[in-house]
Amino acid sequence: MKRKVIIRAIVFTLLILAIILGALNRETVNPANLQVFIENAGIAAPLIFMFTYIISTIFFLPGSVLTLLGGALFGPVYGTFYSLSAATLGAMASFLISRYLASDWVNKKAAGRTQQLITGVENEGWRFVAFTRLVPLFPFNLLNYALGLTKISFSQYSIATFIFMLPGALAYTYLGYIGKEAATGGQDLIKKALLALALLAVVAFIPRLVKKLRNADSLDIKTSPGPGQ
Numbered sequence: 001m002k003r004k005v006i007i008r009a010i011v012f013t014l015l016i017l018a019i020i021l022g023a024l025n026r027e028t029v030n031p032a033n034l035q036v037f038i039e040n041a042g043i044a045a046p047l048i049f050m051f052t053y054i055i056s057t058i059f060f061l062p063g064s065v066l067t068l069l070g071g072a073l074f075g076p077v078y079g080t081f082y083s084l085s086a087a088t089l090g091a092m093a094s095f096l097i098s099r100y101l102a103s104d105w106v107n108k109k110a111a112g113r114t115q116q117l118i119t120g121v122e123n124e125g126w127r128f129v130a131f132t133r134l135v136p137l138f139p140f141n142l143l144n145y146a147l148g149l150t151k152i153s154f155s156q157y158s159i160a161t162f163i164f165m166l167p168g169a170l171a172y173t174y175l176g177y178i179g180k181e182a183a184t185g186g187q188d189l190i191k192k193a194l195l196a197l198a199l200l201a202v203v204a205f206i207p208r209l210v211k212k213l214r215n216a217d218s219l220d221i222k223t224s225p226g227p228g229q
Contacts, residue, residue: 038073049073050086057090058097060141064172071176079177084169088162091144095157098148117143121150126160133164134206167206171199 034052038045053066067087070079117138120128129152132143147157178196 035069035073046074046078046082050082050089053083053086054090054093057087057141057144058093063087063090063140067169067172068176068179071173071178072180076170076174076177079173080166080170083173084162084166087165087169088158091140091161092154092158094141094144095148095154098145099154117146118150121147121152125152126156129157129160130164133161134167167203171196171203174199 038049041048049066049070053063053070055061056066057063063083067079067083070083073079074082117128117132120132124131129147132138132147138146174196178192181192
């Protein structure tokens with residue numbers, strides 16, 4: 001009981017700090033202003049970018065724009081790492097807020113879909129989290145909060161979130177990188193553009209593949225003989 005109270009206090013304090021910092025820097029959150037601000041931030045640029053991404057995730061702001069921006073600012077490798085890490089940290093924070101502070105609000109916000117998530121997690125555990133990260137059945141930011149109402153462990157949720165958001169993060173980061181290369185006249189632009197299209201095609205195909213595999217597994221379970229048959 002004491003541990004739960006401590007966690008609630010920590011989460012609540014971090015949330016208040018995030019609200020205050022977000023309010024003080026609200027004019028900088030505009031993508032164009034943010035890009036200029038980060039480009040002039042020197043060695044602090046990655047931390048500012050990641051902090052902005054985390055706050056955006058908590059407050060239901062679209063992360064895709066920031067992922068594209070990460071590719072333009074830091075390139076495909078570092079951009080993917082910074083975006084994916086920040087998205088995961090934001091998802092972890094949202095999960096903790098839901099579990100320890102705002103469960104009633106999340107229930108109302110999820111509009112009846114909470115039971116579907118609870119059933120999915122009870123039946124499949126971390127594999128259900130992986131499925132929802134690869135197949136966008138729920139809005140990303142809402143999903144982070146809704147999964148906090150399930151019984152999945154924080155560690156399983158966090159690891160599955162990081163790993164299975166990687167394909168989308170990589171594709172969108174590379175697309176942002178290509179956008180900057182096109183604007184600045186980078187070398188081998190055609191090859192890079194083709195690679196970006198290939199990555200987007202793979203990301204678009206993954207949900208279909210996962211659904212087929214999942215349906216096949218369900219069919220095997222239903223048709224497999226039970227004990228003594």
